[in-house]
Amino acid sequence: xxxxxxxxxxxxxxxxxxxxxxxxxxxxxxxxxxxxxxxxxxxxxxxxxxxxxxxxxxxxxxxxxxxxxxxxxxxxxxxxxxxxxxxxxxxxxxxxxxxxxxxxxxxxxxxxxxxxxxxxxxxxxxxxxxxxxxxxxxxxxxxxxxxxxxxxxxxxxxxxxxxxxxxxxxxxxxxxxxxxxxxxxxxxxxxxxxxxxxxxxxxxxxxxxxxxxxxxxxxxxxxxxxxxxxxxxxxxxxxxxxxxxxxxxxxxxxxxxxxxxxxxxxxxxxxxxxxxxxxxxxxxxxxxxxxxxxxxxxxxxxx
Numbered sequence: 001x002x003x004x005x006x007x008x009x010x011x012x013x014x015x016x017x018x019x020x021x022x023x024x025x026x027x028x029x030x031x032x033x034x035x036x037x038x039x040x041x042x043x044x045x046x047x048x049x050x051x052x053x054x055x056x057x058x059x060x061x062x063x064x065x066x067x068x069x070x071x072x073x074x075x076x077x078x079x080x081x082x083x084x085x086x087x088x089x090x091x092x093x094x095x096x097x098x099x100x101x102x103x104x105x106x107x108x109x110x111x112x113x114x115x116x117x118x119x120x121x122x123x124x125x126x127x128x129x130x131x132x133x134x135x136x137x138x139x140x141x142x143x144x145x146x147x148x149x150x151x152x153x154x155x156x157x158x159x160x161x162x163x164x165x166x167x168x169x170x171x172x173x174x175x176x177x178x179x180x181x182x183x184x185x186x187x188x189x190x191x192x193x194x195x196x197x198x199x200x201x202x203x204x205x206x207x208x209x210x211x212x213x214x215x216x217x218x219x220x221x222x223x224x225x226x227x228x229x230x231x232x233x234x235x236x237x238x239x240x241x242x243x244x245x246x247x248x249x250x251x252x253x254x255x256x257x258x259x260x261x262x263x264x265x266x267x268x269x270x271x272x273x274x275x276x277x278x279x280x281x282x283x284x285x286x287x288x289x290x291x292x293x294x295x296x297x298x299x300x301x302x303x
Contacts, residue, residue: 008072008132013126017120036106037054038103040093042096042099043096053085059081064077099167107119117130177275180200180210183198184198185198188225190213192217200244202241212228226264239267240268244274255291261292265288273287
């Protein structure tokens, strides 16, 4: 098994790639040329899982976990060389399903242990990424300092920062969650009320977890769809959700019950979006704070 590695990463929109290249070279960055990359992301993985095919260079399977925040954030990842990417891609698609494909042309530069990526991404345009490779025992402060110096030298302002991965930017995240919730809803066990509900939660790592309501002849023992989905997320090691969707068979908009609003608040933030509606149909998005303005907390959480 490959050893886990860490980066500290920052992403931003790049309004002037030529200017960014000039600034990077002026800072003393080494130009390693252009790489054509195709990243295939797969569903139902813990964290994110992608197969990277690139020229020049060989194929790699990369698994990683990283939060979606605009500021510099750590990424924990593993890289495994792949000898037969086509066969592996087909096998993973059959087993897990393909989520999205990201195709890009990358200009790679190196500066003091930091990879500078000047990316032209199909469907998204020009972006700039900084990846500071961290030593195994690093507290990430040296890497953070390097990114701050590079950010200043490359004139990256707050307005240009991007929190999401390219895969998330290409996906219609609300629609993907609503589709997942709708699929789960169709498997709901609701013989008593006949009111089927499905929920889909997106973890901080980008994976989607689903659940359906499960009724019981002893009515209080029934379980809501949101609780089922939360159990799946936690059982897979998740401790944070970044978005949710709720779909009901007999209602265009089905907000969570009071108890499930509190359950969601345990692992979500007040600004976490909750999508209500149907795939390709009526839709409404609210924040958790709008659904539950004063969520109960034993102790204030660090946000």
